[in-house]
Amino acid sequence: MKYKIRALSLLVLDILFVNASLILAYFLRLDDIFSNPDYTNFINEIPKLIIIISIVKIGTFIAFRLYNSLWKYAGAYELSRVILASLVSNSFMMGFVFLTRTPIPRSIFIITFFIDCFFISAIRFGYRLFRHFLRGDMLLVKSTKKVMLIGAGDAGAALINEYHMHPELKSTPVAIIDDNQGKQNRKLSGVPIVGTRADIVKVAEDKMIDEIVITIPSALPKTINEIYTICSNTKCRVKILPSLSQLIDETVSVQKIRDVNIEDLLGRDAIKLDNNEIGSLIKNNVVMVTGGGGSIGSELCRQIATFSPKRLIILDNYENNAYDIQNELLANYPKLQLNTIIASIREKGRLDNIFKTFRPDIIFHAAAHKHVPLMEANPTEAIKNNIFGTLNVVECADKYSAKRFVMISTDKAVNPTNIMGATKRVAEMVIQAFAKQSKTEFVAVRFGNVLGSNGSVIPLFKKQIEQGGPVTVTHPEIIRYFMTIPEAVQLVLQAGAMAEGGEIFVLDMGEPVRIYDLARNLIKLSGFEPDVDIKIEFSGLRPGEKLYEELLLAEEGVRATKNNKIYVAQPLHSDMAILMREIDCLKNILLTNSDEVMDYMKVIVPNYKQSS
16 A cells, blocks of 8 residues: 555656646746747647646656656666656657647757656655665664675676665675776776775775675686685685576676685586587487486486486485485476386396386486495495496396496596495496497496585585584695586586497596695685684595596597587497406405405406505
8 A cells, every 4th residue: 555655646746747847848948938929829838738748758657667666776777767768758749749730849858858857766766865864874884894896897886786775784885896907996886996806805904894795797716716715815704696607587686695605616617518419318218317316316317307308217226315306306397207216226137127117218327336435444335336236237228228328437437546446447347348239329427526415525524614623634635626516417418418339438627626725715615714713634545545536547548529528538448258257257256255356356457556
């Protein structure tokens, strides 16, 4: 009801002011209007024009929805609507006067356009200022949080306007940083641009800044990382406006500001995908994902579902994870033909029955034991799952003529120093051996660590920080490659679509990250000071762990593909007969004398060297 009363009041005021504009235009255009007899005809037209103007202009204002806006939040958009509505309505009046040969100078309506813009906008913005005055928002109170923006572009300007429209946030932009020298010592929406990123620390101290907001949605992750590193040397809380890819509707608002997360600092340039190629791989095909409840497997299922498979089969031996991703997919894709199967890839008979029933066209094999220290303590389980389990799935895919088989591999398969990496290298060899003689196109995709995957270092660090520390890093110089789970899966799908059979695709992992630096960043992002609030301790390399990971064997080499994030390792052909004899021997040793199994793994993978 209050809204209707305000809208009606505004409409009445508009009627008064558009007609006042007409009268004032007469006075400005015609000298001695009432004493000059030549103007009598002009004066006689005023009553008729008042009626027509009231109808035309108010009708135009309604059409332009000038009574639907929340004028207490009025900004540039609302002002543009006022100007456009005034222009249209006065143009219409000029046309009316011309067509009806009404005795009135047509220039009157050029003048009324400017007066209308002033009066109509003044009513609305005056209302906003009056509200702010009544609430005391015109003054910068001591409790107001001082904000410094990084980036003097469109996003920064929009954000400043948002802050001004939401005084209840008690946040006031007082300074802007931008590396563009041409913008220095100027103002953006009334806020001074006071320096470049080299001045961040000094400005934050001089102006007693409480919060820094990075407002460069188009910036590359490398730039965000560099800026955050500088900002972390201040005592300010650092926040960020998401990237353009994350701003789904591409609008900027205070509500979209969030804390900086580790993905912002470790992310890379946006990936260019050939969705048509991926779509041709997935659409109308029966797709199976083994390990479909895991970190990589579940994300594979999410992305596969968007490409309209004929059927999606989630296969996992852990019911809770499988149940979670099943419910998520059914909620988001109600038309998806989905089967969730609880089974172990170690059980050949069970797998055979599943393949016989569903006849999958495409298999993404993500099921594996992957935790290095656990597998070092339980090597026979790594062998059973990663080698014999993979072999079971491969043989079923070959037997039932699947079109394509994509195995998720790891950088730890290269010159392995742990049993997990060695078993994954054998799995790669199985893939390449079958690719030479099968109608199914067998390929593997090799990459490093993914951010936030189950059991990875980042969730461990976060848990340690929540518990007050210490954060344990194995070695001060240990480095790893990282990518986000969605990024890894996108590239897996793209590589799978590009496959011809027998390739080992190697993903571009970007620059390696020092784990010690990662730990420090996570502590800072959590609002603590490293080695002051939260200690970092070095625990020593774990069994099977090495300081750095490799993505290629020395003899493999790579060739580029049409996607600059994906490379193909030169194939090292495995003789099927020899490999299967070695695997049979491994099985016999596993059953009869498991103590010798590690030594025999070195026979199958000559470059496997156990760490001491």
